[in-house]
Amino acid sequence: TQLLEQSPQFLSIQEGENLTVYCNSSSVFSSLQWYRQEPGEGPVLLVTVVTGGEVKKLKRLTFQFGDARKDSSLHITAAQPGDTGLYLCAGQGGKLIFGQGTELSVKP
């Protein structure tokens, strides 16, 4: 069974701080996606990483896919209150497997 473990599960930080969210698995994925979900809404796709070692930047967000395509990280620089939400990673290996999510709260 393919599983994705996200950590931390909850994160509460002050505006301006940096943070990293991790997504780990023992399985290899052909690609990995990161979503952000706000209360009362469905997840919105942020990025898809495909190649081992790939790094993608989206403004203050940096996404990295592990060399072995089993893990990924999301780093946010100078977090802002607007970054608050649930961050989900999802691995594609024939079907989309979601991690448990990281609930991020950025306080002004």
Add this chain to the structure above:
Amino acid sequence: EAGVTQSPTHLIKTRGQQATLRCSPISGHTSVYWYQQALGLGLQFLLWYDEGEERNRGNFPPRFSGRQFPNYSSELNVNALELEDSALYLCASSPGTRTDTQYFGPGTRLTVL
């Protein structure tokens, strides 16, 4: 272009009743996926429909069922509701194969009393 739409937004039922949730995919998308998002459990895959056929289902009992209509919209039915069925039910659509990016709707919040 309209995104994935779901109805109703909220649904309150009592234990033992049946619930029907509806989803309209993005125009041109033929695949529809259903997920259950219960508190603390993340997104759990329920069902995948493509071109009117059920292609795969997750580890849920048979009282969770659905169908896809010729216009690619979909319905999720939950029979004999149990308290633990209370969750956000999300629908997603994609252009075709299971490996395409999935676009999510806002969800239906089902509460079972």
